[in-house]
Amino acid sequence: MYNTLRTFGLLAALTALFMVVGYFIGGSSGMMMAFGFALLTNLFSYWNSDKMVLRMQNAVPVERSQVPQLYEMVDILSQKAGIPTPAVYVIQTDQPNAFATGRNPQNAAVAVSTGLLQQLDTREVAAVVAHELAHIRSRDTLTMTITATFAGAISALAQFGLFFGGGNNRDNPLGGIGALLMVFLAPVAAMIVQMAVSRTREYEADKDGAAISGDPLALASALAKIATLAGRQVNVQAERNPAMAHMYIINPLSGQRMDNLFSTHPDTGNRIAQLQQLAAQLQVVDKDPRPARGPWSASPRRPAPGGATWRAPSAGRDNPGDRGPWG
Template identity: 65%
Template sequence: MLNFLRTSVLVAALTALFMAVGYIVGGQSGVLIALAIAAATNAIGYWKADKLVLRMQNAREVDPQSAPDLHAMVADLSQRADIPTPKLYLIDTDQPNAFATGRDPEHGAVAVSTGLLRYLEPREVAAVVSHELAHIKNRDTLTMTITATFAGAISMLAQFGMFFGSRNSRDNPLGPIGVLIAVIVAPIAAALVQMAVSRTREYEADRHGAAISGDPLALASALTKISQIASQTVNVSAERNPGQAHMYIFNPLSGQRMDNLFATHPAVENRIAQLQRIAEEMGVDRTGRRTPPLSDAANTVPRPSESSWRVPSAGSNESVRGGRGPWG
């Protein structure tokens, strides 16, 4: 219920911003046009945005036959999270990263990169997947997808006003100056909302993901590796669609270090500090085991096996090796 209310307030705020831009650009007729576009944006954001995001990020679906160990890991963690097993997608990029999408847990999808499987240990991959499952369970994926869709639409409307809004001063209540202000301020306002939502939800997903995997320090280790490698590796699909960067577990855009106000993600150091506190609360050490040992078998964290998994490469029947083993 809380997430539903949060999403409703967010959509209402973005719709109001959208209509305000429409009014500045075109007066009453601009409001009507903006309202129509907002309705279409809401519909697309709810029903189709997940498929659009996956397509724009060049994610390809992998089935249990082509990646049995990876699917088994996701299925096991989904059972722990008490959600249906989401569809699994692979992004062909050497940058280690991942994101989740889908309007609800029944339509969830998790996309991981080939770089994630190549550079991270099985425990770390499981921890990253658990983080993404937490987004699905909390319905963050709907919130973040709608936010990205609205941010793009607001920017589009502002640019439209730049070209056409000043031609008819009778329909434009603030004149060319108002249009210029809208073009500059509206996209920034939408981006700030988008970034604030993303940062808040990342902290929550870290906490809930740690509860799912039972191994918070594995996620801390994964974030350390991802931050070190991702900043030096280009994710072409993400660079072409920067408005979706906030959906990833770590900012996929290379060479863009901005201050906290404009950051799409919390600082890695702050996320790791939180995970270390969670590990202390859970009594879990760096190997993922509880300390001191508990006699209750239900409190034992399962270990990943050391066998290797195989994930099919794009456009081929061959498989590429990733990681040292599945979650087993």
């Protein structure tokens, strides 16, 4: 119920922001046009924003036969989370990262990068997947996709209005100055709302994800690796669509290391410290950091999934960068 109310509250706030932008661009008529645009955006965000996000990030759907070990991991962790198994997507980028999307647990997807599968061990990958499943279970994914869609739409509306001579309407008290201000202030306002929501949900997803996987130290290790490697490897699709950055487990863009107003994610050090405290409370000891260990394994001696190489499902293409440890 809380997450549902939060989503509706966010929709109301962003719709109001839409109307303010419309007013300063086109006066009363501009405000009403923006309101209609906001209603259409709301409907689109609810039904289609997840598909749009996956497409914008070049996430490719994969079948169980292509990545059986990864699907097995997602299956088992989904059962532990008490949700249906989401669709599995792979993002073609060397940067290790992941995100989840979907309007509810029955219509959800988990997307992991080839870099994540190549550069993290089995326990760490499972911990990251569990984190994303926690987002799905709490319905954060709807909030995430809505804010991403609105942030881009508000920026586009402001720039569109200025380009077509907005601000000349007599109802607009500030004229062209108001339209010019909206070009800069509206995207910032949308980003502030977006970032505030993002930071609080990441701490909760870390905690819930650690409970799902039963391995908070593996998630702490994964976050440390991803944060380090993300700063060295460019995620081209995320750079082209920065409004989507808050959806990833670690900020895929450069900079933004602190819990300040404009950071998309909490400080990684703070997140790791929280997970270490959780491990201490649960008396979890990282006795064996080998990749083979993990709550999804049938036996502590079971080897890590591997053998066959993962390939992107693009016919006739053999790109070594697309290979990973999952068969």
